[in-house]
Structures are given as C-alpha cells and as structure tokens.
Amino acid sequence: MVQYTNASLDASFAALSDVTRRGVLEQLGSAEASITDLAAKFNMSLTGMKKHVGVLEHAGLVTTEKIGRVRTCKIGPRRLEEEMAWIDKYRQLWAARFDELDKVVEDMKRKEKVNGRKKRK
Structure with missing residues (x-):
C-alpha cells in the first residue's frame, strides 16, 4: 500500500x-x-x-x-489552501460517487415502476 x-x-x-x-x-x-x-x-x-x-x-x-x-x-499566515485542496479532491470524488448512486437508484425505481404496471394487467 x-x-x-x-x-x-x-x-x-x-x-x-x-x-x-x-x-x-x-x-x-x-x-x-x-x-x-x-x-x-x-x-x-x-x-x-x-x-x-x-x-x-x-x-x-x-x-x-x-x-x-x-x-x-x-x-498565523497560513490560509489552509493545501488542506482545502486535499478536502476538495475527496469531496469531488464522493460527489461523483453519490451522483452515480442516484442514477442507479433512479434506474431501479423506473424499472420497478414498469414491472409493477406489467404485473397489474
């Protein structure tokens, strides 16, 4: 590692x-x-x-x-730019992952809705 x-x-x-x-x-x-x-x-x-x-x-x-x-x-004189950049890198990573998860959940909901309609007929 x-x-x-x-x-x-x-x-x-x-x-x-x-x-x-x-x-x-x-x-x-x-x-x-x-x-x-x-x-x-x-x-x-x-x-x-x-x-x-x-x-x-x-x-x-x-x-x-x-x-x-x-x-x-x-x-002190430090403005924490390096720390903020490090945090932002991971914020962006997790935001992208949650966006992908949202897409999966929406897709599952859509499929569930379609499958639910088919079963009622």
Whole structure:
C-alpha cells in the first residue's frame, strides 16, 4: 500500500482535531489574545493552553509574540489552501460517487415502476 505523507497536512489536521484548538482559532479570528486570556476563556490552566497554542503554532495556524511578560497570540499566515485542496479532491470524488448512486437508484425505481404496471394487467 502506498503511504501518503505530508508533514504540513498532518500537523494541520492534528491541530484541528481538537475542539479547544478549533475554539482558540475562532477566538483569534475575532481579535488577538494573550495565552492568559485564552486560558481563562476556556477555563483551562495556563500550562494546558500553552500546549494547545504550541500545537497550533507548530502547524502555522497561530503565531505568538512575547512583549514583556505577556505572550500574545494571533492567527498565523497560513490560509489552509493545501488542506482545502486535499478536502476538495475527496469531496469531488464522493460527489461523483453519490451522483452515480442516484442514477442507479433512479434506474431501479423506473424499472420497478414498469414491472409493477406489467404485473397489474
């Protein structure tokens, strides 16, 4: 079996697989926030939030900047084009398969309808 490996896709999907990290991205989509503010918002320890932010930062989804004692987070420069292209490829594949399935079902319904008429005569 061929193994498909892409470190950036792996890091992105791993980062997005957690509900807290998706929530952090939503929060940062509205405004920058400190790790302390994010930890409070998610009722989490500072250490726990640092780990989540680290995963997001490793994936390039978040950037941080330390000014004095405060580490501020903001949305990273990546736009997820590669991830969206990967998802779209499979969306198109499944859409085509469901279109074919629809044709089979319609054909079966049509045949059933024709056969039902023949039996009534």
